[in-house]
Amino acid sequence: MGVRRVMVTGAAGRIGRAVLGLLAERGVPAAALVLDDPGDLPADLVVEGDATDPAAVRAALDGAGAVVHLAAIPTPEWEPAERVFAVNTQSTFTVLEEAGQAGIRHVCLAGSQAAGGLAFAARELHPAYAPIDDLLPSQAEDPYALSKLVDGLTAETMARRYGMGVVTLRLPFVGGFGERLREFADRCAADPGLHARGLWAYLETRDAARACLLALDVPGPGARTVLVAAPETLVPQPTEELMRRYHPATELRRPLPGRTVPVDLTAAAELLGFTARFTL
Numbered sequence: 001m002g003v004r005r006v007m008v009t010g011a012a013g014r015i016g017r018a019v020l021g022l023l024a025e026r027g028v029p030a031a032a033l034v035l036d037d038p039g040d041l042p043a044d045l046v047v048e049g050d051a052t053d054p055a056a057v058r059a060a061l062d063g064a065g066a067v068v069h070l071a072a073i074p075t076p077e078w079e080p081a082e083r084v085f086a087v088n089t090q091s092t093f094t095v096l097e098e099a100g101q102a103g104i105r106h107v108c109l110a111g112s113q114a115a116g117g118l119a120f121a122a123r124e125l126h127p128a129y130a131p132i133d134d135l136l137p138s139q140a141e142d143p144y145a146l147s148k149l150v151d152g153l154t155a156e157t158m159a160r161r162y163g164m165g166v167v168t169l170r171l172p173f174v175g176g177f178g179e180r181l182r183e184f185a186d187r188c189a190a191d192p193g194l195h196a197r198g199l200w201a202y203l204e205t206r207d208a209a210r211a212c213l214l215a216l217d218v219p220g221p222g223a224r225t226v227l228v229a230a231p232e233t234l235v236p237q238p239t240e241e242l243m244r245r246y247h248p249a250t251e252l253r254r255p256l257p258g259r260t261v262p263v264d265l266t267a268a269a270e271l272l273g274f275t276a277r278f279t280l
Contacts, residue, residue, distance in 0.1 A: 005029040005044070006216070007064040009051045009095060010071030012038050015110065015174060018209035019068055026213075033060040033071065051091035057098040066106040066216045069095045076120050076144040088147035092154050100162030108215035109155060111168040111225065113263075115148035117141060118197040125197075129251040130243060130262035132199065134170070134225040152225060159223040167215035167272075170227045172201035172263070173234075174208045177278070181205075185234040185280055192235050196246035199262045200233035204278035214272040226267045230276040232259040 006023055010016045011032030023030045024042040032043040033051060045063075049056025051071040061067070072088045073079050079087075092109065099107055116132065117139035118125045125139050140146050155166040173195065175181030181202060188195045203211075211228045218224065233239055239256040256262055268274045 004065040005031055005063045006066045006068060006213075007031040007033065007060050008043070008068045008070065009033045009057075009060070009091070010069075010110075011041055011043065011046075012036070013070060014176075014205055015208050015212070016070050017041070018205045019070070019212050022206070022209045022213060029063075031060050031062070031064055033057065052087060052094055054094055054098055057094055058102070061098055061102050061104070064102070064104060067095060067099050067104055068108045068110075068212045068216070070110045070212075072110065072147075073144070076142045081143040085143040085147045085150075088144070089150045089154070092151045096154060096158040096164070096166065100158055100164055105162070105164050105221070106216045106218075107164060107166045108212045109151060109166060109168040110212075111151065111170040112144075112148050113170050113172045113198060113201065113227070114145050115140065115152070115170060117145045120144055121197075126247040126250050127199070129253050130199070130247070131253065131256070131264040132227070132262065133264040134227060134267065152223070155223040159221055163221040165218055165221050166223045167218050168223070168225045169211055169215060170225060171208060172203055172229045173198055174203050174205055176205045181234075181280075188235050192237055192242055193246060195234070196242070200235050200239070200242060201229040201261050201263050202234045202280070203229055203276060207276045207278050210277075211268070211272060211274050214274050218271060224267075224271065226271055227263050227265065228268045228272075228274060228276075229261050229263045229265060230279050231261055231265065232279060233261050234280055235259070
């Protein structure tokens with residue numbers, strides 16, 4: 001990665017810390033934008049501030065050549081709907097606008113599989129087809145999913161506005177083996193319905209960080225959306241059996257043998273050169 005410094009928003013979060021750690025391993029300088037400095041981040045510049053604040057973003061971008069934007073309210077369940085939508089969309093606009101003004105041309109955005117609308121809907125929804133891909137029509141009816149869809153439009157706009165390359169990673173459930181991932185997998189094995197809305201997809205934290213850095217190496221301008229996940233689900237039951245049980249009306253466009261995750265990972269492999277290394 002031939003950049004001077006990578007600026008990471010939301011750097012004190014689960015994926016943010018992993019990104020900083022991976023940058024440190026590779027000897028790449030990092031700048032961290034955080035609401036509150038925890039005092040232990042492996043970054044040569046730490047800026048306390050909000051990603052919706054242009055001044056804070058500009059300060060964190062000083063000397064940066066690329067951006068990983070992770071800061072967001074990650075669920076519509078903790079904050080009022082208007083705040084979830086406003087904060088998420090404003091932070092993405094602000095980070096991309098300031099990055100473009102600073103001449104930065106490589107940005108990774110943390111998107112979410114929840115953009116499809118299933119995860120936080122007030123009723124049971126089902127994907128039109130599987131494996132899902134970036135062309136799947138969204139059924140968003142919650143503010144978090146809507147914010148992620150708007151982020152995608154913002155990425156397209158900024159790519160045109162500044163000749164910027166922006167890769168949005170649609171992430172599934174992310175966690176480490178030593179924390180919530182193993183515990184969640186055990187619960188889902190006993191009751192697969194717990195993660196039916198997420199199509200039983202997951203990604204280990206270190207893989208999520210690696211995907212973020214690979215996104216910064218994608219050449220050329222333009223906005224791209226890439227789905228990333230481990231190649232197999234986090235439950236022991238066969239995927240096609242699960243789809244018939246929990247998403248019976250969903251069209252299966254190709255066989256899903258064994259525990260194959262019902263997510264199309266073609267773009268992750270071809271555009272990013274990414275395949276998950278840490279699997280259950």
